[in-house]
Amino acid sequence: MSISDRQLEERKMRQDRILSGALEVFKSKGLEKATMDEIASESGFGKATLYYYFHSKEEVFAAILENGWETLWTSLEPVISGNEGPRQTFVNVLLKIAENAKNRPGLFEFLFNAPKLMQFESQPWKKYQHRMYGTIQGLLEDGIREGEFPKLDSQLLFKAMGGLFMGLVLMGDRKEPVSARDVEELINQLITDPTKAE
Amino acid sequence: MSISDRQLEERKMRQDRILSGALEVFKSKGLEKATMDEIASESGFGKATLYYYFHSKEEVFAAILENGWETLWTSLEPVISGNEGPRQTFVNVLLKIAENAKNRPGLFEFLFNAPKLMQFESQPWKKYQHRMYGTIQGLLEDGIREGEFPKLDSQLLFKAMGGLFMGLVLMGDRKEPVSARDVEELINQLITDPTKAE
DNA sequence: TTAAATTTCGACTGATCGTTCGAATAGTTT
DNA sequence: AAACTATTCGAACGATCAGTCGAAATTTAA
Numbered sequence: 001m002s003i004s005d006r007q008l009e010e011r012k013m014r015q016d017r018i019l020s021g022a023l024e025v026f027k028s029k030g031l032e033k034a035t036m037d038e039i040a041s042e043s044g045f046g047k048a049t050l051y052y053y054f055h056s057k058e059e060v061f062a063a064i065l066e067n068g069w070e071t072l073w074t075s076l077e078p079v080i081s082g083n084e085g086p087r088q089t090f091v092n093v094l095l096k097i098a099e100n101a102k103n104r105p106g107l108f109e110f111l112f113n114a115p116k117l118m119q120f121e122s123q124p125w126k127k128y129q130h131r132m133y134g135t136i137q138g139l140l141e142d143g144i145r146e147g148e149f150p151k152l153d154s155q156l157l158f159k160a161m162g163g164l165f166m167g168l169v170l171m172g173d174r175k176e177p178v179s180a181r182d183v184e185e186l187i188n189q190l191i192t193d194p195t196k197a198e
Numbered sequence: 199m200s201i202s203d204r205q206l207e208e209r210k211m212r213q214d215r216i217l218s219g220a221l222e223v224f225k226s227k228g229l230e231k232a233t234m235d236e237i238a239s240e241s242g243f244g245k246a247t248l249y250y251y252f253h254s255k256e257e258v259f260a261a262i263l264e265n266g267w268e269t270l271w272t273s274l275e276p277v278i279s280g281n282e283g284p285r286q287t288f289v290n291v292l293l294k295i296a297e298n299a300k301n302r303p304g305l306f307e308f309l310f311n312a313p314k315l316m317q318f319e320s321q322p323w324k325k326y327q328h329r330m331y332g333t334i335q336g337l338l339e340d341g342i343r344e345g346e347f348p349k350l351d352s353q354l355l356f357k358a359m360g361g362l363f364m365g366l367v368l369m370g371d372r373k374e375p376v377s378a379r380d381v382e383e384l385i386n387q388l389i390t391d392p393t394k395a396e
Numbered sequence: 397t398t399a400a401a402t403t404t405c406g407a408c409t410g411a412t413c414g415t416t417c418g419a420a421t422a423g424t425t426t
Numbered sequence: 427a428a429a430c431t432a433t434t435c436g437a438a439c440g441a442t443c444a445g446t447c448g449a450a451a452t453t454t455a456a
Binding site: 003007011014040045046047048049052 | 401402404
Binding site for chain 2: 030031032033113149150151152153156157159160161162163164165166167168171178182185186189190191192
């Protein structure tokens, strides 16, 4: 007989345990300064055992990103295929991302910032990243076309709104995370909505 | 006799040459992956010579940040002490930063992003950073009080506007940097100005 | 129970790289 | 020119650490 379901499941649990130990270390040290020894002791395995589950430190790192992006994207899909207007859908997407960020503190700083300086061979998480960015860009374009956003270059608007959101969710002290209410209020008060001009 | 002015000046020029070589390397490799050998060959000195001018790799890095922040802050001072309203002054500050970023491409990504994961002993550039953030926060508070921005929590507005600006200036392809015109137009069209509500 | 497969791990290795050494060269002063 | 100072640098050192090895422990299958 081959390998049992339970075995596969347990193996996956061990991988996840390694991954979450690794995330802690990466968060505090960054990719380069994090050592496999530290990841090992943080996750409760011997160093060599890590190499039984992953080929390299980079692979561990990549697995964290891949997992994170996939989870994020999956949670976003229903929001995106909802049938509200572009502007509201856009806000809903932000709210959902903020919710994710709240549930897994620290991970999202990674998802968005980590891959800057990194030329691994394959970056499978980029698939999700591009999908997400594409979707958001599309929402903004639709919103502009329908007059729910000011008539601006959509690339520019994308950068601005992307940055704004990063600033809200990922900046400053982690102690007081930004609430969903804050995000929604802020966008609606701050960002001109031509359809609501009095 | 002691050391001549010219000698001091030449020494400073050599330090600057090292710093700008180092910036190139740090930009493409990051702090950890950048090697002193590469910085040496990039700046045209032998490796040991670097240590004649700086005590360590970290000191080189810190000198880049310190220089950059000081230059930035100095260029900001006249803008800040101008006597336009808070909102316009805020826009002017952003424009000035964008101008700086354009003149020294790549440096500003550093100034704002690099010090995240870094616990050096002394971080003298933080002085400028705090001054700048404090000033901007003050402008936003004044702007809110005078009704030039929506009535929002100023911390939140600060994060949002900070992020927005980072997104504009530091995100995406470096090839097509955001122009001053873009920044100004975007802020004025995008960010609600209650005094101009029709 | 015994054989086979899976999982674990401490000790070792090899490469990388920050930093130091000591000596050579260039420049300045007397 | 001689004495002194400032500058340069390749070679060597030593610490760190990713990744490997081979054997032990544990689990599963027969």
